[in-house]
Amino acid sequence: SQTIHQWPATLVQPVGSPLSLECTVEGTSNPNLYWYRQAAGRGLQLLFYSVGIGQISSEVPQNLSASRPQDRQFILSSKKLLLSDSGFYLCAWRAFGGSNSPLHFGNGTRLTVT
Amino acid sequence: QQPVQSPQAVILREGEDAVINCSSSKALYSVHWYRQKHGEAPVFLMILLKGGEQKGHEKISASFNEKKQQSSLYLTASQLSYSGTYFCGTGINAGGTSYGKLTFGQGTILTVHP
Numbered sequence: 302s303q304t305i306h307q308w309p310a311t312l313v314q315p316v317g318s319p320l321s322l323e324c325t326v327e328g329t330s331n332p333n334l335y336w337y338r339q340a341a342g343r344g345l346q347l348l349f350y351s352v353g354i355g356q357i358s359s360e361v362p363q364n365l366s367a368s369r370p371q372d373r374q375f376i377l378s379s380k381k382l383l384l385s386d387s388g389f390y391l392c393a394w395r396a397f398g399g400s401n402s403p404l405h406f407g408n409g410t411r412l413t414v415t
Numbered sequence: 416q417q418p419v420q421s422p423q424a425v426i427l428r429e430g431e432d433a434v435i436n437c438s439s440s441k442a443l444y445s446v447h448w449y450r451q452k453h454g455e456a457p458v459f460l461m462i463l464l465k466g467g468e469q470k471g472h473e474k475i476s477a478s479f480n481e482k483k484q485q486s487s488l489y490l491t492a493s494q495l496s497y498s499g500t501y502f503c504g505t506g507i508n509a510g511g512t513s514y515g516k517l518t519f520g521q522g523t524i525l526t527v528h529p
Contacts, residue, residue, distance in 0.1 A: 404449075405459070
C-alpha cells in the first residue's frame with residue numbers, strides 16, 4: 302500500500318533562517334506531488350505541484366521554492382524565512398494523471414517563525 | 416478561483432442532520448470532500464465526477480449539480496466523530512493541463528455536541 306512521510310512534525314525557526322521540509326511517498330510510481338499551506342483557522346492554499354522529476358509549478362509568488370530530486374521525493378525550501386511563512390504545511394500525492402483519484406496528505410509540518 | 420462553502424460553521428447535537436454547500440464560479444469537472452480534525456491532515460471522504468452523481472459513505476453522502484456548479488455534503492444522524500472542518504476541493508479541468516490541481520474552499524467547521 303502507499304504511504305506518505307513528511308518531516309519534521311513541528312519546527313520553530315527564527316526569521317531569516319533557511320528552511321527545508323521533506324516529503325517522500327512509498328508504494329507508487331510517478332505520482333503527482335503537491336505542497337499546500339494552511340494558515341491558522343484558514344483553508345488550504347496550493348503552493349507548488351509537480352508531475353515529474355525536476356518539474357515544478359508554482360501557484361503563488363512567495364518566499365518559498367520546491368524541488369523534486371527523485372520520483373517520490375518532494376522538498377520545500379526557503380533561503381530566508383519570514384514571519385508570514387508560519388503555518389501548517391502539508392505534502393500530498395495523487396496518482397499521475399488521476400483527476401478522479403483522491404489526494405493523500407502527509408501528517409503535516411507545523412512551522413512557527415519567530 | 417476558490418470555491419465558496421456555506422455555512423462557515425455549524426453546531427449540532429448528536430443525531431441531528433447538516434448540509435454543507437460548495438459553489439464555484441467556474442465549470443466543474445470534479446468535486447472532492449475532505450474532513451480535517453484539529454491539528455491533523457485532511458482525510459478523503461469522497462469524489463464526485465459527473466453531474467448529478469451522488470455518493471454515500473456510511474451516513475455521509477454528497478451530490479454534484481454540474482449545471483449549477485455546486486456540490487452539497489449531507490451528514491445524517493450526526494455522531495461526535497463527525498466534528499471537524501470540512502473542505503470541498505474542486506477540479507476545473509478534465510485533467511489534461513490542470514495536473515489534477517484541486518482548489519479548496521475555506522472550510523466549514525462542524526461541531527457535534529452530546
